[in-house]
Amino acid sequence: MAERRQVCVGVDLGGTKIQAAALKGNRVLGTARLQTPQSGVLEDVIGAIAESVEGSLQEAGVGQADLQAVGVGTPGEVDVPRGTVSRAANVPGFDGEVPLGSLVSASLDGGVPVRVDNDVRVGVLGEFRAGAGRPFRNLLGIWLGTGVGGGLVLGGKVHDGRGGAGEIGHLVVKPGGRQCSCGRRGCLEAYAGRACMEQRARDKHARGSRTRLFEIMREESKERLTSGVYARALKEKDKLAEELIADAAWALGIAMASAQNLLDVEAIVVGGGLGDRLGRRFLDRAAERMRRHLLNSADPPAALATELGDLSGAVGAALLAKPASRPARPRQEDGRAGSSRTASRAGAARRKT
Ligand SMILES: [Zn+2]
Numbered sequence: 001m002a003e004r005r006q007v008c009v010g011v012d013l014g015g016t017k018i019q020a021a022a023l024k025g026n027r028v029l030g031t032a033r034l035q036t037p038q039s040g041v042l043e044d045v046i047g048a049i050a051e052s053v054e055g056s057l058q059e060a061g062v063g064q065a066d067l068q069a070v071g072v073g074t075p076g077e078v079d080v081p082r083g084t085v086s087r088a089a090n091v092p093g094f095d096g097e098v099p100l101g102s103l104v105s106a107s108l109d110g111g112v113p114v115r116v117d118n119d120v121r122v123g124v125l126g127e128f129r130a131g132a133g134r135p136f137r138n139l140l141g142i143w144l145g146t147g148v149g150g151g152l153v154l155g156g157k158v159h160d161g162r163g164g165a166g167e168i169g170h171l172v173v174k175p176g177g178r179q180c181s182c183g184r185r186g187c188l189e190a191y192a193g194r195a196c197m198e199q200r201a202r203d204k205h206a207r208g209s210r211t212r213l214f215e216i217m218r219e220e221s222k223e224r225l226t227s228g229v230y231a232r233a234l235k236e237k238d239k240l241a242e243e244l245i246a247d248a249a250w251a252l253g254i255a256m257a258s259a260q261n262l263l264d265v266e267a268i269v270v271g272g273g274l275g276d277r278l279g280r281r282f283l284d285r286a287a288e289r290m291r292r293h294l295l296n297s298a299d300p301p302a303a304l305a306t307e308l309g310d311l312s313g314a315v316g317a318a319l320l321a322k323p324a325s326r327p328a329r330p331r332q333e334d335g336r337a338g339s340s341r342t343a344s345r346a347g348a349a350r351r352k353t
Contacts, residue, residue, distance in 0.1 A: 005068040007060060009053045010126075010318030011104075012119060012310075013045075013074045015090035015146070020052035021314035022060040023322075026130045028315065030059030042093040042103075050107040064109040071115045071321030072104060073122035073313045075146075080163075083116045090146060115321050119313055120272075121166070123306075124151025125158060126316025127269050131307035136266040140259055140301075142168055142252065143272035147181060148189040154263070169193060173254040191251030194274050197244050198225040204240060211240035227277035248274075249282055253289025256303070261295050271306035280305060 007029065012019040015036060022030040032055025037044035053070060057063060076088030083101020088094040105114040124141030127133045133141070139153040148169030152159040159165050169189035170182055177186030181195055190196045201213055216236075217229050233241035256268055270283050287303035294300055306312050 005066060007057065007062050007066045008069050008071065008318045008321045009056050009067060010071045010122070010314040010316060010321060011049055011052055011073070012122070012313030012317060013049065013072055013091060014119070015075065015092070018045075018048055018052045019310060019314045020049075020056040021311055021318055022056040022062070023315065023318040024060075026319070028311070030056045030061070031311065031314070032056040032059060036091065038092050040092045042095075042098065045091060045093050046103045046107050049104055053108060064112075067108070067112050069113045069115065069321040069323055070104060070108065071117070071122065071317035071319070072100060073117055073119040073317040073320075074100060075119050078116055078118045080115075080117055083114065085116060113321070113323070115317075117317070117320055118149070120149030121151045121158065122316035122320055123271055123313040124153070124166075124269070124316065125320060126308055126312035126314070127271065127306050128153050128158075128316075129319050130315050131312055132269050132304045133267060136302075138263070138265040138267075140168070140256075140263060140265045140268045141166075142256070142268065142270050142275070144192050144194070144248070144252070144270065144275035144278075145272040146195050147193045148187075149272070152263070154265075168255055168259060171255045171258060173251045173258075188251050188255040192248040192274075194225065194227070197248065201225060201240060201244060209240050212236055212238045213241055227274045230274070231277055245278065245282065246285070249285035250289055252286040254293060256286060256290040256301075257293030260290065260301055261293075264296070265301050267302040267304055269304045269306060271309075271312055273310070276306055276309050 007022050007024050009020055009022045018034045018036055020032045021028050032052045034048050034052050037048050057067060074085045074088055075090060076085040078085050084097050085100050086097040101114040101116045105111050120143045123143055127141060128139055133139045137156040141151040143149045150166040150168035152166045170187045172186045173188050174186040178190035179185055180187035180190035205211055205214060213225055213229060213233050216232050217225055220229060222229055230241055234245060283303055283305055291297050291300050308315050
């Protein structure tokens with residue numbers, strides 16, 4: 001049983017699901033997962049976040065009295081010091097600027113402190129401190145989901161630049177190439193982000209390409225081409241699915257190589273819903289493409305899948321939430337990024353997923 005106020009809960013807020021994890025130190029004691037309410041009412045989403053926090057505490061066998069702090073990873077542009085998020089278009093009810101931190105805090109007993117950060121950044125932080133990135137001090141995380149996001153750890157510290165560093169999804173892999181959701185052309189996200197891949201699939205299907213993708217989508221009762229739909233289509237050797245995934249691996253490999261030539265990191269972790277689902281084989285293809293473009297091809301970075309899978313965001317958010325003034329764990333003593341990162345950041349901390 002945890003002592004008083006030693007448990008931090010991290011919440012990974014997405015457009016379709018809310019994942020929470022209750023942690024003591026780096027250890028996950030309990031988790032909870034809910035569907036994101038689709039009513040379009042903000043209060044419903046805040047209520048579901050509070051419910052997910054409660055659920056993870058219950059599974060951990062502790063109560064809200066034991067809760068020290070809550071971290072929330074959200075899509076959209078996050079103002080970290082203010083705890084607000086805007087442009088989180090895929091979360092129903094999140095119109096305009098949402099004071100997410102204060103709303104979640106008010107929905108919990110006793111006004112527990114709540115920290116908010118970008119969903120990809122907390123996911124990379126989770127893998128860095130408690131997952132596949134643990135052995136390394138220089139790490140690039142690339143998250144493939146609806147879009148493509150990234151996070152950067154340099155010298156043991158999360159690197160934010162002026163608040164917007166790590167946006168590898170908009171690294172150009174082909175000038176004048178496919179249309180990206182950002183409005184520009186040829187970005188990595190245009191080839192390896194689920195929304196852009198779906199648009200490509202619809203265009204090709206409308207022009208006569210034969211594919212089972214949309215039938216599988218209906219058979220699975222999905223409204224979008226989810227990572228699970230791709231996984232099944234690949235199993236059925238669907239030509240269009242294979243083509244889209246090959247393009248995604250190609251683009252990812254080029255982006256990984258360009259980033260590596262610039263940063264010389266020890267490891268690149270590929271996660272996110274699509275990244276996790278496509279797994280090792282996809283990662284190997286991307287890594288193979290990467291090596292062709294590496295200046296130092298004799299010593300490539302480790303190309304790793306996530307260890308925490310769909311818990312990386314929730315775990316990272318919990319680690320982010322833990323107040324820096326608490327007695328440091330060994331991992332913090334060796335200079336790795338802790339929650340102090342957020343507190344020390346003075347500039348505007350805005351990020352887009
Ligand atoms: Zn773009």
